[in-house]
Amino acid sequence: MASKIRESLLSSLSAHQETYVSGQQLAEETGCSRTAIWKHIEELRNEGFTIESKKKRGYRLLKTNDQLTENNLLLGMETKALGRTIVVMDSVDSTQKIAHTLAQDKAPEGTLVIAEEQRAGRGRMARVWHSPKGTGIWMSLLLRPSLPPQKAPQFTLITAVAVVQAIWDVCQLDVEIKWPNDLLLNNKKITGILTELQADSEQIHSLIIGIGMNVNQEKKDFPEELLSIATSLSIEKGEKISRSELVQRVMYHLERYYQIYLEKGFTPIKLLWESYAVSIGKYITARTLNGELTGVALGITDDGVLLLEDEKGTVHSIYSADIEI
Ligand code: BTN
Structure with missing residues (x-):
């Protein structure tokens, strides 16, 4: 589970992406001490976020990452x-x-x-x-x-x-x-x-x-x-x-x-x-567990079942199949 503090720290930083946010402001916004903020910033850096820090100015989020964290x-x-x-x-x-x-x-x-x-x-x-x-x-x-x-x-x-x-x-x-x-x-x-x-x-x-x-x-x-x-x-x-x-x-x-x-x-x-959908209105082959059916895909029912009309005009309900167009 992600720390709620790191989550709110990130939203504060990204809300001010162009500017620095002081440690004091971050501490107030997240409700924890400035030392704790520093530790969470380190954790975020380890997760791949680039966060710049400057004396007397605070922290600035430079880049988010594409890691799936x-x-x-x-x-x-x-x-x-x-x-x-x-x-x-x-x-x-x-x-x-x-x-x-x-x-x-x-x-x-x-x-x-x-x-x-x-x-x-x-x-x-x-x-x-x-x-x-x-x-x-x-x-x-x-x-x-x-x-x-x-x-x-x-x-x-x-x-x-x-x-x-x-x-x-x-x-x-x-x-x-x-x-x-x-x-x-x-x-x-x-x-x-x-x-x-x-x-x-x-x-x-x-x-x-x-x-x-x-x-x-x-x-x-x-x-x-x-x-x-x-x-x-x-x-x-x-x-x-x-x-x-x-x-x-x-x-x-x-x-x-x-x-x-x-x-x-x-x-x-x-x-x-x-x-x-690509298949609707087209002539298709449906490979089901019970064999093959060919015909025109008419559409789907309200239950998501595919309707296929064969050459004789019979409409089949297909529940599960591989389709070839
Ligand atoms: C298919 O086209 O046959 C369905 C593929 C579904 C793959 C996903 S990947 C995430 C999730 N975990 C799995 O093992 N399968 C689904």
């Missing part, structure tokens, strides 16, 4: 609940696993688990999610909506919309959605979403939304077999991208759409989702 993520987090409790880890099997445990331990709604590296990142349909160190965003968010479990797939779609908008905010890149959970840039995968839940037959207890974003990988960071189907934001944009800003924007949009969803239902989000 709790303080760095909280500074600039514009949400009320989502991403307000953050667990940052260096190397884990899977952030999904950690989030499931935290969910059972009564962690609050909005808890975000984020790791620099996953050794056994999980994808959909029991696939492996390649999560090399320090390059991408590997995170799992805990929500506790009072809803029946059938509603869970909608959260994959809500998250997809939030991520598309976050990527636009930070990188001005136009991402498309391929049902149900692939985000594509120039036809290659940029983000995957995995929604898992703890529930009984009537009610969701916790929903774990796993988001894997390929951000700063270079081509050499992808295994050979992924190079033709996956890419990173920095490869496509040609520059390094701030991971902390992306996390903050994803949380911001997700909180907004979660609220809209709870107040107005799925329809407004469905419309947005369809406007970003």
Whole structure:
């Protein structure tokens, strides 16, 4: 857990980014002694923040960093609940696993688990999610909506919309959605979403939304077999991208759409989702566990189920599949 003092110290310093703030003022604003301020400043420097100090003038924040530390993520987090409790880890099997445990331990709604590296990142349909160190965003968010479990797939779609908008905010890149959970840039995968839940037959207890974003990988960071189907934001944009800003924007949009969803239902989000979707209106092949279906993707239902019309005019409801366009 980040120290509350360091969090408020950072917001005081960033509110006066151009000017020095005296130790006395910081002590008053944070409610601790000047010696304590000095110690917390040292801690922040160790976390990678560049803070200048000058005799008789005080402290000045020169540069924030892009390390995925709790303080760095909280500074600039514009949400009320989502991403307000953050667990940052260096190397884990899977952030999904950690989030499931935290969910059972009564962690609050909005808890975000984020790791620099996953050794056994999980994808959909029991696939492996390649999560090399320090390059991408590997995170799992805990929500506790009072809803029946059938509603869970909608959260994959809500998250997809939030991520598309976050990527636009930070990188001005136009991402498309391929049902149900692939985000594509120039036809290659940029983000995957995995929604898992703890529930009984009537009610969701916790929903774990796993988001894997390929951000700063270079081509050499992808295994050979992924190079033709996956890419990173920095490869496509040609520059390094701030991971902390992306996390903050994803949380911001997700909180907004979660609220809209709870107040107005799925329809407004469905419309947005369809406007970003590549497959709708196209002739597609859906590979399900029960075989292959081809036809035109008509759209999605209010439950997030894909509707596919085959050549005979029969409309099929697809709950889970890989789509080829
Ligand atoms: C997919 O496209 O198949 C979904 C990929 C989801 C990957 C993310 S990375 C963070 C979280 N932890 C995991 O082990 N998986 C999800």
